[in-house]
Amino acid sequence: MTEDVAVEKPKSEKTATLSEKKDVFENCIQTLGLKYIQRHVFICADQTKPNCCTKDVSLEAWNYLKRRLKELGLDHPTPELPSCIFRTKVNCLRVCIDGPILLVYPDGVWYRNATPEVIERIITEHLLGNKIVSEYAFLIQPLPSTPTPNNIIS
Numbered sequence: 437m438t439e440d441v442a443v444e445k446p447k448s449e450k451t452a453t454l455s456e457k458k459d460v461f462e463n464c465i466q467t468l469g470l471k472y473i474q475r476h477v478f479i480c481a482d483q484t485k486p487n488c489c490t491k492d493v494s495l496e497a498w499n500y501l502k503r504r505l506k507e508l509g510l511d512h513p514t515p516e517l518p519s520c521i522f523r524t525k526v527n528c529l530r531v532c533i534d535g536p537i538l539l540v541y542p543d544g545v546w547y548r549n550a551t552p553e554v555i556e557r558i559i560t561e562h563l564l565g566n567k568i569v570s571e572y573a574f575l576i577q578p579l580p581s582t583p584t585p586n587n588i589i590s
């Protein structure tokens with residue numbers, strides 16, 4: 437369940453029927469394990485304007501995060517662990533100091549200096565151990581609960 441997974445798509449998005457697009461979305465939901473996401477990790481990396489750290493530092497952090505989630509089997513649901521952790525590289529989280537900046541939702545924990553060493557602690561202590569790495573967290577702002585819309589879209 438990585439961004440590198442090829443999802444089968446219609447030959448042309450412009451000419452695809454609604455039914456064909458629904459099939460593509462359903463394929464994405466299954467292939468990427470979207471129904472099983474427990475946490476979503478965002479990290480600023482490969483920035484257009486690298487303000488919080490250099491592009492190289494951000495890419496090293498992003499690649500480390502991807503690799504470790506995959507190695508630990510956290511990037512896709514399994515029978516033993518039916519939930520997964522989604523990760524997304526974003527251009528900028530608008531904090532732009534002491535990066536890489538890393539954000540964990542739904543917990544709403546904002547981390548600074550997310551180098552591979554710090555990411556390893558975030559994975560081990562926070563994502564697996566449910567304990568925030570407080571020395572690198574500069575804000576804890578969980579998202580407010582909202583009514584869950586019906587997940588079946590007609």
Ligand code: FES
Pocket residue numbers: 480483485486487488489527528529530531532533535536537
């Ligand atoms: S460049 Fe990293 S938060 Fe803006």
